[in-house]
Amino acid sequence: MGKKNLFLLLLIVGTAFWGISYSVTKYAIGQASYATFLFYRYVLATVVLALIFSKTVRRLKRADIVTGALLAFPLLGSTLLLTIGLQYTTASQASFLTGTCVILVPILKSFIYRKALPGKTWLASGMALLGLFIICMKEQFSLSMGDLLTLGSAVSFSLYLIFVERLAAKRNIFPTIVPMFATCALITCCYALLDTSANWAPVTLGFWMSIVYCALFATAYMYTVSNVAQKYLSAEKIAIIYLFEPVFGALAAFVMLDEALSWRLLIGGCLIFVATFISQIDFRQYSLPLTKR
Numbered sequence: 370m371g372k373k374n375l376f377l378l379l380l381i382v383g384t385a386f387w388g389i390s391y392s393v394t395k396y397a398i399g400q401a402s403y404a405t406f407l408f409y410r411y412v413l414a415t416v417v418l419a420l421i422f423s424k425t426v427r428r429l430k431r432a433d434i435v436t437g438a439l440l441a442f443p444l445l446g447s448t449l450l451l452t453i454g455l456q457y458t459t460a461s462q463a464s465f466l467t468g469t470c471v472i473l474v475p476i477l478k479s480f481i482y483r484k485a486l487p488g489k490t491w492l493a494s495g496m497a498l499l500g501l502f503i504i505c506m507k508e509q510f511s512l513s514m515g516d517l518l519t520l521g522s523a524v525s526f527s528l529y530l531i532f533v534e535r536l537a538a539k540r541n542i543f544p545t546i547v548p549m550f551a552t553c554a555l556i557t558c559c560y561a562l563l564d565t566s567a568n569w570a571p572v573t574l575g576f577w578m579s580i581v582y583c584a585l586f587a588t589a590y591m592y593t594v595s596n597v598a599q600k601y602l603s604a605e606k607i608a609i610i611y612l613f614e615p616v617f618g619a620l621a622a623f624v625m626l627d628e629a630l631s632w633r634l635l636i637g638g639c640l641i642f643v644a645t646f647i648s649q650i651d652f653r654q655y656s657l658p659l660t661k662r
Contacts, residue, residue, distance in 0.1 A: 376598035380610045383591040388617025390587035391460035392625040394452060397579035401571040403452045404561035406580065411554035413584035418547050418593065425544050437548025440532060444592070445553045447526035450518045458515025459628050464618025465500075465638045466519040468611065472644060473527040481531065493644040500640030503633050530599075530607060537599040546593055615641075 397406050419426050455463055472494050479485065536542050561567045571577070598607060615638060622628040 373601050376594065376601055377610065379594045380598055380607065381613055383586075383594055384611055384613040385617045386586040386591055387611075388464055388614045388619075389621040389625075390583050391455065391464050391618045392621040393579045393582050393587075395455045395460045395622075395626065397576050397583070398452060398456060400573040400576040400579075401568040402561070402564055402566050403456070404557065404564040405567045405569055405571075406576075407448065407452060408554065408557040408561045409580045410584045410588060411550055411557055413580060414588040415547060415550040415554050417585060418550060418589050422547065426547055429544055429548065433544040434548045436536065436542070437545035437550075438552040440529065440536075440545060441549045441552035441556070443525050443529035443532060444549065445556055447522045447529060448553075449557075450522035450525060454515045454518030454522060456515065457513055458519060459622060460626055461615075461619040461622035461628050463515070463519045464615040464622070465641060466516060467523045467526065468615045468641055469520065470523045470527045470530070470611065473523055474530055477524075477527050478531055489647055493647040496640050496644035496647065500637040500644065503637035503640065533596055534599050534603060537596070542596055542599075546596055550588070550592075 394406070451463065451467065458466075476494065533542065536545075561569075595607060619638070
């Protein structure tokens with residue numbers, strides 16, 4: 370099995386971890402404050418990865434630490450917005466909304482690199498927006514706070530993917546992973562200390578099991594695989610693999626949280642799925658050749 374196919378498989382497994390993490394996170398922040406949840410999540414992920422890759426940590430250079438710290442900001446921004454948003458929206462809906470990063474990545478890259486977008490991207494964007502409208506708009510035709518925060522999370526995560534892709538093309542970014550998570554742990558620690566409602570020692574066993582799951586599988590495993598994979602796969606290709614995430618997210622929410630799969634979620638989710646596939650298909654290879662007369 371080639372490295373590309375191996376990382377494709379590892380990423381698909383990771384999307385299952387991520388999809389389930391929506392329900393796990395929603396449960397955890399119902400037991401304690403989201404600030405302490407994020408702090409413990411990043412601390413455990415940092416410690417585990419530092420132990421596993423101790424040789425790499427001992428050889429860290431200043432550039433690795435600085436780069437990891439810079440990558441921490443869009444990553445943490447995405448996680449923080451999503452975690453707060455899950456307090457106001459369902460886990461299944463949040464998983465579909467974050468799936469819009471597949472559309473956002475090429476759009477944001479076009480603005481950053483000042484390149485024109487192909488027509489299929491605009492078509493896909495329109496379909497995705499229609500899907501979002503169906504999913505999010507309530508009877509009052511307004512977006513909820515949770516929906517807005519989740520969409521903000523998708524934007525921040527898209528920027529994270531673009532920055533990682535750019536760095537991976539120039540250097541080995543594997544050594545930046547531990548400093549990145551350590552920076553996230555430090556920032557969330559400061560954030561939790563300022564949160565007067567923070568509960569530092571929840572007695573609920575489910576909360577600590579959620580920390581272990583999110584730290585090891587949804588954070589340490591997934592982000593490590595994702596960062597290394599971008600040496601072999603583009604940000605757009607990785608983003609489309611994340612299409613599996615809403616599927617696992619919706620199923621987990623149905624089983625774990627007893628969330629209903631409404632017709633709006635199903636129809637809007639299907640539109641987003643179709644839009645993301647359109648954005649990635651190369652229609653030129655399916656076009657009929659022109660014959661000269």
